[in-house]
Amino acid sequence: MIEIQNLTKKYGQIKAVDNVSFTVNKGEILGFLGPNGAGKSTTMNILTGYIPATDGKAMVSGFDVMSQPLEVKKRIGYMPEHPPVYMDMTVTDYLNFVGDLKKVDKKQKKSQISDIMELVKITDVRGRLINNLSKGYKQRVGLAQALLGSPEVLVLDEPTVGLDPKQIIEIRKLIKALGKEHTIILSSHILPEVSAVCERVVIINNGKIAAVDTPEELAKNFGSASRLLVTVVGPKSSIADKMREIYGIKLVEPNMEKEKDVVSYIVESDTDIDVRKPLFFAMAKLGYPIIEMKSMDMTLEDIFLQLVTEEKEVG
Amino acid sequence: MLAIYLKEVKSYFYSPIAYVMIGLFIVLTSIFFVPNLTYRSGDFNGNLSSMSYILIFLVPILTMRIIAEDRKNGTDVLLITSPVKLTNIVLGKYFAAFTVFMVIVVISLIYPVVLIAFGGQFTAKLVGGYLGYILLGGAFISVGVFASSITENQIIAAIVSFVGLLIMWIADGIAGLIGGLTAKVLGWFSLLSRYEDFSNGILGIGPIIYYLSFISLFLFITAMMIEKRRWSQG
DSSP: OEEEEEEEEEETTEEEEEEEEEEEOTTOEEEEEOOTTSSHHHHHHHHTTSSOOSEEEEEETTEETTTOHHHHHHHEEEEOSSOOOOTTSBHHHHHHHHHHHTTOOHHHHHHHHHHHHHHTTOGGGTTSBGGGSOHHHHHHHHHHHHHTTOOSEEEEESTTTTOOHHHHHHHHHHHHHHTTTSEEEEEESOHHHHHHHOSEEEEEETTEEEEEEOHHHHHHHHOOEEEEEEEEESOHHHHHHHHHTSTTEEEEEEEEEEETTEEEEEEEEETTOOOHHHHHHHHHHHTOOEEEEEEEOOOHHHHHHHHHHHHHHHO | OHHHHHHHHHHHHHSSHHHHHHHHHHHHHHHHHHHHHHTTOOOOHHHHHHHHHHHHHHHHHHHTTTTHHHHHHTTHHHHHHSSOOHHHHHHHHHHHHHHHHHHHHHHHTHHHHHHHHTTOOOOHHHHHHHHHHHHHHHHHHHHHHHHHHSOSOHHHHHHHHHHHHHHHHTHHHHHHHHOHHHHHHHHHTOHHHHHHHHHTTOOOHHHHHHHHHHHHHHHHHHHHHHHHHHHHOO
8 A cells, every 4th residue: 555665865964764665554554653853754744745755765556656746645644743724714614625625526525524523523613713723623623634535545643742631542542443444654752652553563763764563563572571570578688689599580670679678679581481479479488578569561662762772782 | 726726815805914905005096096186187007007016015915925824834734745736736826816916906997987987088008007007916926926935934025025026126227227138137027118018008919928928937936946845844
């Protein structure tokens, strides 16, 4: 559906996007993850035909955005980082305008607009000037605009930025639902968001792709150890040594002493061995009660940070 | 193109811009019209000449936001990523500004109508004068649209188009002073020299083509300007 091949964008000597290649299959929700300034928006801007690439290709349904921009633009609904709304128009007027711009069939336009307004929950504010809407509503109007003309591909640049937690959950649900009919590329620098919504993740850093995989696979591959946070009542020095004796535990690191003799430790073990039970019995035998134990999963965040730092070490 | 055109026309009339301009225009042209009444002159072409001076500062106000605002508000993303050709975006915007100008022209028809009603002559000279005035306005607007495309700051756009129009207006005068190649180049942009024929009632095909090519040239470089910015921005 979407093919990005060796995409490069240079500004003078600076490479904002450096030889990026990936594909998105039909019906897939792809997360585009990276810190601010990693090249996410630039890649999206190139794909949607807003800016041209210095080198490489971006294709949608077999049409190259450079040579057949109109064919590509017809198939894409783009929601840029800042919703491209006219402040002096009402929501209805604005969507009507976008419908005309996208050459939506006159007969279908009205029903399509009211369906979309219902879907993104802006029906209540349809008569209001966009200028007077809250950030969350403006964001939704931006999304509604992208949905108009029922494009095959949706490109959403940080769709939940500036929303409150409740709205974020709503928008994520909506995106998941939209994923049934559309192919979606979604960018974000919020990691749980990507793992919640996307089927596949492209991690981009400094304009280069650092990893492409499903969120689960990434967690598996990059999390070489599982970690526990254990708080035990007892003398700091001997407990750590006792823990290290347990089979499977690779590393014990006292984290912080909460009160006298109440210390939390970070315990790292091999992923395939569950050390929680042996740990419990060992401590029980010694008479040091465990008052807290929780697993610290390798989050996308950790993986991401790991990828970014690894790259720095190489370079 | 039609969608953009209608949207822009609406936005002119939803905002105070169009009304302020029309009001300003009526006040000034009425002042110019007073001598026709007091000296009982039926000739309106002199008025058309002075009316063209008004355009030098009216057009920059009319066109300053037309492209600059989109860029400032980020709505240019919407236009550029929608399945519409860049030329059509520029044309839609141009014709919207031109339409507001035409409203002004139609309103100004009241003066010759008054003159004719009270014994003035309906002459070919008048028709020619108006045709020239419309073409001149169209050319001015193309300069204004171009100025609006080079910046996201509306004030700068207005100043650039004002200065540009002023230079084109006095191009003949300057050319006379310097001479040489510069004078020749300046002569190409002299809007005034072509206008004189019209106001004298000479309807030559040359000046008409001149104005139309002038407009096309400026709209073309406007599109080029937007295209160039696509390449340079992030």
